[in-house]
Amino acid sequence: MTSISLPWGVTANLGSRRSMPDSSTSAADFHVFPSRDSITRIRPDAEAWPVSSRNVHSHRSRNRTRSVKALCAPSSHIFSTETSCCAAAAAVRKRRPGKIRTRCILSFTMLVFLLPYAALLWTAAPLAAADTVSIRSSLDGSAQPALVALPAAADRPAPLLVHLHSWSATFDKSGELDVAMAEAARRQWAFISPDFRGPNDRPEACGSELSVQDVLDAVDWMKKRARIDERRIYLLGSSGGGYMTLVMAGRAPQLWAAASAWVPISDLPAWYEFSKQKNSRYWKMLEGCFGGGPTHGMAVQQYRRRSPLFFLAAARGLPLDINTGIQDGHTGSVPVSHAIRAFNVLAPPSLRVPETTLDEMVRDARVPGPLRVTVAEQRKRPVLFRRAAGPARLTIFDGGHEGDFAAAIRWLETHVRPEWTLGPELQDYQVLQRDARGEAVLPVAPVPGLQVRVNGGPWSRRLPAIKTGGPYTIEFRKGAASARREHIYVGDLYLLAGQSNMVGRAALEGATPPDPRVHALTPADVWEVARDPLHESRAPGMGAGLGVPFGKEMVRRNGVPVGLIPCAVGGTSLEQWDPSHAAKQFRRSLYGNCIARARLAGGRFAALLWYQGENDAGKLETARTYLERFARLMENFRSDLNQPGLPVLFAQLSRHAAAGGEDGWNLVQEAQRKADSVIPDSGMVATVDLTLGDPIHLDRPSLERLGRRFAERLTSGPGPDLASATWDSPTRLRLKFTRRVRPDGERIHGFSLSAGQVYHARQEDATGDIILFVTRPDAGNTPVELWYGRGRNPVCNLRDARDLALPVFGPILVK
The missing domain is CATH 2.60.40 (Immunoglobulin-like)
Structure with a gap:
């Protein structure tokens, strides 16, 4: 931006007409930015002057989206060449009617004084403008609106501030949106506020695959249309925007230089129960997103997968600023426990806030005396508690459900992303599928200058092949940037899918203990040591299944580490697993989610394990066509995973004690027996002799036994027939x-x-x-x-x- 210095410490900037990309709106504005020292002399009643985009030249279209043509920084005056000085003064008429004449005179005097300079600078570089644009989703092709402001200065790459709207809001209406825009404009940053499917009351919103991709698409859109400093892309949101900030920090940690989340939600099932207890509207909005509560059908898996608490560990190493008000949950809608538990995921055990202290803060709405701190910072509310763990920090302030974006942006601008970062393609505790030579290649893109070493060995500029076994500690460095992944193993991966008997409906008490050589990709897409419940459990204290016993038995037989990818969902039919649903529902579909998780784990497997059919046995029409549909589904798995010879092992339905449905049950059982010979490279495991824990679900000893049977069938061949x-x-x-x-x-x-x-x-x-x-x-x-x-x-x-x-x-x- 071209500028000139004027008397009274004033800097004047003028922009020519500029059309925003994908928009028909243009703006030509004359900005006057008083210096910090001159404010009191020029306008002693600063409060009376417009400082938000609501008070500047703007319009609202029929679809309620906004196009802001002139954007001010804090403590600044804005005049448009399209408005008179009296019109500018009229923008504040309702607020201070007694001072209108004084302001008009002052505005007119300044405008007359500056007109000669305006004539000289009419061809200056375009200034910052904000406009509503349309960004096409790379997933479903839909047009998603966003509010965008490009910086006027084009002589250097600009930082980008990504603002995420609150829970019930949209891209152009959200708490402190104006503050974020003004702070970005004052710093000459690029700014974007994407819609990511609007209010969180529909399946496409609320941390879905579509909404996550919308944010990523918005960043890509800005990169293509402006010179963006890719090492200074910042993320900011409050309340529902704080929730989405945590989601994006966990889903794409390598993209951001830093992220600031205010009063965020981190655990959707817990927030559902809290909101329902408080009788707020949010539990109904959550049901609109998931089709029911967190124990309802297929919603079980989605609640957990979209809750940052369960995948935020992927953001370790990202500067993440988590803020909450101590009164929130009492005077606000989100208890402080959400922010504290999110921080605990990022912190080592020694720095976590103990559950007893957390419960005390939630109950009493106060920070215990010994934990109180005094922080000399410019903030709206005083800090009561602060704790840091690496680049992440937790701040509890004396307030409620509110944000402080000015303070947030001051913190954000101190961070620059390293030249190179390691993304979520390689996680701690991950198991890599070995190849025919017993080796695995690290799933990391080679970059010039990148060096790698394994278990403290010599540094190498080539990505090494890792031999079967582990644990491995993999270290990376490139210039001043570095990364480290621990507890990496190389062995065999198994995809577990189907319905409730694969999930496991047995009590967790007495479940198979974990084995350090058996890991699992949790439903939230984070690797950890495998333990029940592997899949989503609808009932507290339940969820022991066959997966962990199977993994332990495979380790015992082969001596090779095992990685499990659990994808089963109770009460589901073959029709619900149909791949056609993935075309529109993506990861909200059973098949789409399973394939996405499979690819995240590396895309190649030692075998697919399947236990399903109870739902199809309830109707004769679905039971009669089970064999054909099941065979086609297995073909789809092999095709989409690009593994034509993928071994498929499946359980035959066990007996059942429920009234009715015997004919359909036997039809499905016979179809599964025939599938063993119809589907190549497949194998059936019988279960009819096992005992039930309820009318249709196997008990825990039987599930453990079935896990061992799967291992036996895989390693030793077919059973009797x-x-x-x-x-x-x-x-x-x-x-x-x-x-x-x-x-x-x-x-x-x-x-x-x-x-x-x-x-x-x-x-x-x-x-x-x-x-x-x-x-x-x-x-x-x-x-x-x-x-x-x-x-x-x-x-x-x-x-x-x-x-x-x-x-x-x-x-x-x-x-």
């Missing part, structure tokens, strides 16, 4: 099996006929064949159908020496 059924006589039916089976107990159970009755069964010692002794009403003249495990809650007790059970089968026509 029926090979043939032939009549020795009209009343003796001989059954042969692909592998020798034996009963659990003295008697053999589980067989039935469509006509007649099985009154005894015994096993031949020499052959292992089972002979069924039957009564037949037709004296053996007509064919009959044979079943194993038919009907409601059958007793079946045959398995091989490896504890792989004989699957449910039937009807098998025996002539």
